[in-house]
Amino acid sequence: xxxxxxxxxxxxxxxxxxxxxxxxxxxxxxxxxxxxxxxxxxxxxxxxxxxxxxxxxxxxxxxxxxxxxxxxxxxxxxxxxxxxxxxxxxxxxxxxxxxxxxxxxxxxxxxx
Amino acid sequence: xxxxxxxxxxxxxxxxxxxxxxxxxxxxxxxxxxxxxxxxxxxxxxxxxxxxxxxxxxxxxxxxxxxxxxxxxxxxxxxxxxxxxxxxxxxxxxxxxxxxxxxxxxxxxxxxxxxx
Numbered sequence: 001x002x003x004x005x006x007x008x009x010x011x012x013x014x015x016x017x018x019x020x021x022x023x024x025x026x027x028x029x030x031x032x033x034x035x036x037x038x039x040x041x042x043x044x045x046x047x048x049x050x051x052x053x054x055x056x057x058x059x060x061x062x063x064x065x066x067x068x069x070x071x072x073x074x075x076x077x078x079x080x081x082x083x084x085x086x087x088x089x090x091x092x093x094x095x096x097x098x099x100x101x102x103x104x105x106x107x108x109x110x111x112x
Numbered sequence: 113x114x115x116x117x118x119x120x121x122x123x124x125x126x127x128x129x130x131x132x133x134x135x136x137x138x139x140x141x142x143x144x145x146x147x148x149x150x151x152x153x154x155x156x157x158x159x160x161x162x163x164x165x166x167x168x169x170x171x172x173x174x175x176x177x178x179x180x181x182x183x184x185x186x187x188x189x190x191x192x193x194x195x196x197x198x199x200x201x202x203x204x205x206x207x208x209x210x211x212x213x214x215x216x217x218x219x220x221x222x223x224x225x226x227x228x
Binding site: 004031032034036041042043044045046049089091093099100101102103104105 | 116118145147152153154155156157160168170200202204215216217218219220221222224
């Protein structure tokens with residue numbers, strides 16, 4: 001059974017810091033991994049998708065890496081801003097068209 | 113291009129009642145998945161619909177059922193509501209199969225269900 005872990009559950013940083021959010025998964029036979037952002041009480045916004053054959057993806061100030069063999073992914077946020085405050089969730093798909101298995105998320109607070 | 117839409121936004125029901133939630137997928141998508149997100153938790157997979165059939169199901173009781181229509185929109189029905197069914201219900205759509213965006217899932221804003 002696939003399990004996804006995100007530690008710590010919450011993180012508070014001053015504005016301008018570069019930061020790394022971690023995600024680990026137990027079954028390395030994933031099809032892809034997706035990072036999402038969720039604002040309080042809202043739906044999920046897809047940030048980055050990394051397919052199993054890829055090592056990283058970049059979008060603006062965000063960079064996500066994937067190491068399937070060790071069961072890890074990281075989301076790097078450069079020059080954090082207060083508007084980055086949200087919960088960040090990672091999720092994996094094991095098998096084509098299968099369900100997303102989510103971690104519990106990391107709640108990020110960026111202090112002005 | 114409209115993204116994934118869900119209705120209603122909020123819903124309040126009492127124990128034992130039945131509820132129907134609705135979802136329209138992103139334009140061009142043909143697969144709809146439903147997730148339940150309790151407060152402080154990650155979303156949990158309920159089921160997935162493709163070609164009007166339930167293709168996969170998570171660990172949810174038969175009180176949870178669904179339907180997909182020919183236009184790919186979908187409904188989630190929950191019978192005999194329990195207090196524990198209070199959650200944010202999220203709908204996601206994806207394209208089967210596709211190019212570089214293969215299997216990327218896009219979520220709607222969710223329906224907040226409160227059971228009293």
